[in-house]
Amino acid sequence: MSDSRPTVPPGAPEFENRDPNAPGFWDERFERGYMPWDQAGVPASFKAFVERHAPMPVLIPGCGSAYEAWWLAERGWPVRAIDFAANAVEAARAQLGAHADVVEVADFFTYQPPFEPGWIYERAFMCALPPSRRDEYVARMAALLPVGGLLAGFFFIGATPKGPPFGIERAELDALLAPHFELTEDEPVNDSIAVFAGRERWLTWRRRGATKA
Ligand SMILES: C[S@@+](CC[C@H](N)C(=O)[O-])C[C@H]1O[C@@H](n2cnc3c(N)ncnc32)[C@H](O)[C@@H]1O
Numbered sequence: 001m002s003d004s005r006p007t008v009p010p011g012a013p014e015f016e017n018r019d020p021n022a023p024g025f026w027d028e029r030f031e032r033g034y035m036p037w038d039q040a041g042v043p044a045s046f047k048a049f050v051e052r053h054a055p056m057p058v059l060i061p062g063c064g065s066a067y068e069a070w071w072l073a074e075r076g077w078p079v080r081a082i083d084f085a086a087n088a089v090e091a092a093r094a095q096l097g098a099h100a101d102v103v104e105v106a107d108f109f110t111y112q113p114p115f116e117p118g119w120i121y122e123r124a125f126m127c128a129l130p131p132s133r134r135d136e137y138v139a140r141m142a143a144l145l146p147v148g149g150l151l152a153g154f155f156f157i158g159a160t161p162k163g164p165p166f167g168i169e170r171a172e173l174d175a176l177l178a179p180h181f182e183l184t185e186d187e188p189v190n191d192s193i194a195v196f197a198g199r200e201r202w203l204t205w206r207r208r209g210a211t212k213a
Helices: 023-031 044-051 067-074 086-102 131-144 170-177
Strands: 058-061 079-083 103-105 119-122 150-156 181-188 200-207
Touching: 023 086, 044 067, 044 150, 044 200, 058 067, 067 079, 067 086, 079 086, 086 103, 131 170, 170 181
Parallel strands: 058 079, 058 119, 079 103, 119 150
Antiparallel strands: 150 200, 181 200
16 A cells, blocks of 8 residues: 655654645755755766766756756856755755855746756656656656757666655656657666665656657
């Protein structure tokens, strides 16, 4: 039987907010410094992807502390990082320093970026959303990306009875994305933090030409 209440690992503090669809859920966790998803750095697969591409406009939804936004901004890439939790954006601004203006408070499902993204970076965002929002996630990604645009990053594979993180079966992920995207890269990840270890893949999906949601 499925249960959408968040998993509370042993030793985790008790939280008031139990709805990951609400900014307050994430605000509370940032405020209390409980962020088991936070890598405190830039993953190797991300760096490698950046190295093999020319600069293009990048959108980072559900950015959290936004280490990757700093990495891109330092290299002169156009980047916007968004998060609907004000405390996440505050953490990101502190981390971004001189690049703090690349992050803003916004809800991914209504946000209109100031550019047409060439790449939307995924890390621990899809798995932060309750599974009931997956269709909406894919539709929004498809609407934001032009034909040939890339949805690339880390996907948390394997269904979880509770979340976040809400893992997804690989076949379900492929079926969700295939109508709008073609898979062009599928690689293992070797530097996952504990909460994602052994269950992350780096996937690159290219926006197909046939439909625009
Ligand atoms: C698990 S955290 C991951 C943060 C970051 N991507 C990372 O890898 O450290 C998920 C983040 O998504 C944000 N989030 C969830 N739903 C959102 C939405 N609809 N729009 C924007 N941000 C959202 C949360 O506030 C939270 O900071």
